Amino acid sequence: MKVISIISSYRKNGNTERLSSLIEEELQSIAKFQHEILEITRISLGHAELKMCLGCRVCFDKGEELCPLKDELLLIREKLNEADGVILASPVYVEDVNGIMKNWIDRMAFNCHRPAFADKTAVVVSTSGIGSTNHALKTMRTALMTWGFYVNDQQKFSTGALIKTEQIHDRYHHKIKRIAKNLFNAIKNEKVLKPSFYSLIVFKVQQKYWQKRFNEQHTIDYIYWNQKGWLEPGCTYYSTIKTNWLKVKMARLFGAIIAVFFI
Secondary structure: OOOEEEEEEOHHHHHOHHHHHOOOOOOOHHHHOOOOOOOOEEHHHOOOOOOOOOOOOOHHOOHHHOOOOOOOOHHHHHHHHHHEEEEEEEEEEEEEOOOHHHHHHHHHOOHHOHHHHHHOEEEEEEOOOOOOOHHHHHHHHHHHHOOOEEEEEEEEEOOOOOHHHHHHHHHHHHHHHHHHHHHHHHOOOHHHHHHOHHHHHHHHHHHHHOOOOHHHHHHHHHHHHHHHHOOOOOHHHHHHHOHHHHHHHHHHHHHHHHHHOOO
16 A cells, blocks of 8 residues: 655645654554555655746646656656555645645646546645634645545644644544544545545536547547547446446436536
8 A cells, every 4th residue: 555645835844744744653553553564655845846837738738748847746746646545735825725735736737637546545634823714625625636536534733833743643633543544444445436426527527528529639638538438428437436326327417417508
């Protein structure tokens, strides 16, 4: 089992990193108890070479490999491809994710067109000084779900300006344990095979969109969807799923109705 921990705070050993460390430790504890081999890799976006998105659309129109910004983005993407699960963590700045996280999400936006992570599970967490709404969590969750992820849990933490790891543990031990347990069990029990009603609807809307784009068959997006087999009428999701047939049928019906009005 492989888990990637992605942290967007630039501050080394800050609240976001300390919280992520506690979740990682709890995951290792669960894996050890269940005699599972768990490999966790941490990525600090704040200290990775990630240039600001130019908005040039090259990744959309020609492919992410041709992005003019030659940095570590595709290396991070490859690590995600190799992982079973992801912890995505950001501090809250002005009621949203910080700029580092937002830039990474923007740089990864080609996955909105060409979802590549339907076999991955994720949890999202945020930290703030005196409390926040769920807006930052929603930003991360929406991005991951649009890219195909199964988002199993989301939690926000009020940590003050900077507190010790032991204080975070004492204050939020039960939430940390629950997040780790939910992520571990979701990966082990392959919950990605049972996508949410919302995810099924999103797939249907996207599918309808590309099925109608006959004049765009030369585009990288259309070719991607066609090669994946996602344009076939009988295809119900990005990957093989094991979920209630009625749930799938209803989601596809809702998706088809939504597509009529928005596509």
